[in-house]
Amino acid sequence: MSTDYAALRTMGWPAARPDQLPADWTAVLQDHPDTAIGRVVEQHRSGYVVATGPDETAAVDSLPDWQKPRCPPEQRACVGDWVLLKVLDLHRPQIVAMLPRRNVIKRAAAGEHFKQQLIAANIDVVFVVVGLDLDFNARRLERYLMLVGAADRIVVLFTKADKQQVAADVFATVQQQLESQGISWHALNAKDSTAVSVMSQYLHEGITAVLVGSSGVGKSTLTNALIGEQRMRTNEVRSHDSRGKHTTTYRHLIPLGNGACLIDTPGMRELKPTGDEELGTTFDDVESLAAQCKFRDCRHVAEPGCAIRAALERGELDPARMENYRKLQGEIRRAQDQQAVRLEQQAQAKVLTKPVNKRQKSKYER
Ligand SMILES: Nc1nc2c(ncn2[C@@H]2O[C@H](COP(=O)(O)OP(=O)(O)OP(=O)(O)O)[C@@H](O)[C@H]2O)c(=O)[nH]1
C-alpha cells in the first residue's frame, strides 16, 4: 500500500516530510510495513470509521485486543487517533497498530460506574467558545479550561460581542485571568466574516483544531464560516457516491482550505472531571497563594496564617473563583477515588481470571 502523504497532511498529519516525524511514530511505522495510514473519525462498539484521505472513509475492524472487555478505554483508539490498517484476506481492513498519542481530551463518562471517555486525541488547538450574552458564566469557562488543559494550545473565543450583555468589569477580570495564564482570547461576532480571519491565524497546515463550548454559543456558526464553500463541495461528492445517499452525513474530520483540519465531535456537553486534570494552570493564582499558607495541608477554613483567606479579606481574590476552585477540586478528588477503586477492582478481576486464560492458552498450544 502506498502512502499519499499530501492527502494525510490535509487530515492533520503532523509532519510535512517523513524525516520530521516523531521518533516513536517512525518506530511503529517501521514495525508495520505494508500498512495504510488512517485517522479515526468515528468509534463504534464493533469497529471504527477511519479517514484514509480527505474525502475517503472506510469502515474497519478494531485491533482484536481492544475488543476485550477489560481493555481500558484509554488504550483503544478514539476520534483523532492515527492508526495503521491492513487488509487481511476476505475481511474488511483491520487496525493493526496505533501511533502514540500526543495528547488526549477526555471526560468522565456519565453513569453509575466510573469510566473515562476519550473525546479526541492529537489536538493542536482548542477553541473554547463562550457567548457574551446573558448565558455568560465565568465558572463554566474555568471548567472548560481545566478539561481541555491537555491540548497544545487553547484560544478563547468570546462570541456575540455584537450584543454583549456582560458587565464590562466582569469581562475585564476574566480577560486578566486569561492573560495571566498566557491564553489568547478574542471577542467577535461569529456571524461576521472577520471571525474566520481571527481563527485562521491559528490554523496552519497540519494543525488539528476542535471547537468546544455550551449549546448555542456559536460553534456551528463558526464551523460553517470556516468550512465555507468546502461543505457544499463535500455534499456534492456525497450525493454522487455509490450508495446513492443524499445525506449530509455528519463529518467528524473536516479538512479546511488552508491545510488545517477540524474535528467536530458531539459529546463535550457533560463536563465531568476524570481525575487526571490539574487545577494549577487554570488556577495558578489560587495555587500560588495556597503555597504561602502557614500549613502545607491548609484547608483555608479557619487555620492561622492562611494566605487564601487573607487574600479574600483584602479583596484580592474573587470569592466566586475560590468557591469554583474548591468545587472542581472536590470533583477531581472524587473522580480520583473512583478511579482508584476501579483500578483495584480490575486488578482483582485479573487475578481471578488468570488461571482460566492460562489453561486455555496451554490447551491451544498443545
Ligand atoms: N448576534 C450574534 N449571534 C450569534 C453569534 N454567534 C452565534 N449566534 C447565534 O446564536 C445561535 C446559536 O448559534 P450556533 O452556532 O447554532 O451555536 P452552537 O454552539 O453550535 O450550538 P449547539 O449546536 O447547540 O451546540 C444562532 O442563532 C446564531 O446565529 C454572534 O457572535 N452574534
Ligand SMILES: [Zn+2]
Ligand atoms: Zn490556607
